[in-house]
Amino acid sequence: MACVNPDGTLSSSAKELLKILNNPMTAEEISQKLSRPMFKVRSSLREMLEAKLISSAEDKYVITKEGNKKI
Amino acid sequence: MEKENQTTEGKVYSLPRLGEPAPQFEAITTQGTLKLEDFKGSWLIMFSHPADFTPVCTTEFIAFAQIHPQLRELNCELLGLSIDSVYSHIAWARTVEEKFGQKLTFPIIADLNKEVASKYGMVMPGESKTETSRCVFIIDDKQIIRAMIYYPLTTGRNTEEILRTIKALQTSDKNGVATPANWQPGDKVIVPTPNTQEMAEERVKDKNYECTDWFFCKKELK
Numbered sequence A: 001m002a003c004v005n006p007d008g009t010l011s012s013s014a015k016e017l018l019k020i021l022n023n024p025m026t027a028e029e030i031s032q033k034l035s036r037p038m039f040k041v042r043s044s045l046r047e048m049l050e051a052k053l054i055s056s057a058e059d060k061y062v063i064t065k066e067g068n069k070k071i
Numbered sequence B: 001m002e003k004e005n006q007t008t009e010g011k012v013y014s015l016p017r018l019g020e021p022a023p024q025f026e027a028i029t030t031q032g033t034l035k036l037e038d039f040k041g042s043w044l045i046m047f048s049h050p051a052d053f054t055p056v057c058t059t060e061f062i063a064f065a066q067i068h069p070q071l072r073e074l075n076c077e078l079l080g081l082s083i084d085s086v087y088s089h090i091a092w093a094r095t096v097e098e099k100f101g102q103k104l105t106f107p108i109i110a111d112l113n114k115e116v117a118s119k120y121g122m123v124m125p126g127e128s129k130t131e132t133s134r135c136v137f138i139i140d141d142k143q144i145i146r147a148m149i150y151y152p153l154t155t156g157r158n159t160e161e162i163l164r165t166i167k168a169l170q171t172s173d174k175n176g177v178a179t180p181a182n183w184q185p186g187d188k189v190i191v192p193t194p195n196t197q198e199m200a201e202e203r204v205k206d207k208n209y210e211c212t213d214w215f216f217c218k219k220e221l222k
Helices: A012-019 A027-034 A038-050 A065-070 B055-073 B086-100 B115-119 B159-175 B197-205
Strands: A054-057 A060-063 B003-006 B012-015 B026-029 B032-035 B043-048 B076-082 B108-110 B134-139 B145-151 B210-213 B216-219
Touching (some): A012 A038, A012 A065, B043 B055, B055 B076, B055 B086, B145 B159, B197 B210
Parallel strands (some): B043 B076, B076 B108
Antiparallel strands (some): A054 A060, B026 B032, B026 B108
């Protein structure tokens, strides 16, 4: 996985993404804020949703308690 | 639906078609697991190479990385592929950066089970049964295949031509025109051919176009 290392720690790019998700943001907003291409944002969000580090509602993403523990 | 070609040995290989949706996939890459749909909204150049740690492929990857900034300005991403492991890709990318001074900024698919290679007809058994040939798929922002290039193992691709093709396709889409042979940005474009007699007669009288004949007209883009 790109965001979560095999030992469960997060990559620096993953932490950077989590840190901006205290307030809900869309994938497009994340892409602009972090200057990352959309494909990378979509892939990262999918991975973090699977790891329950973020949650989603109405196309917006926000950090979870589990995600907060990681940063 | 995938199209199939039957060989004389009875084996079946898929080949994609221009103008049809690009076959979807999910793959392990050097930048995590990616799906083709992750690239929606951007153009995509997906290209295959025979093997990591080989010389012609190395020159191609350097050339692709060098045009990557220009592609990004055109809302176009790059995605490489070979039938190698992700560890081989990572090691090769590190070697290219260390020995050749070029960072590889795009993801590379590790297609060990040949799933993506099979969907895209990247393996040419007459050349190699275990390696992909040098294929290029230009996929637009709606995930339709717009151009394909197939080169043999021996011959490195021309990345300037690939860049030119993207510009030509985007120009055609934006302006409703076609581009002539060897077109470069700034050159005149070809106006679509009239398909009724009335339109053909009007076309040759239209001062906005440079017409050699009713079916052959060019114009400058403003």
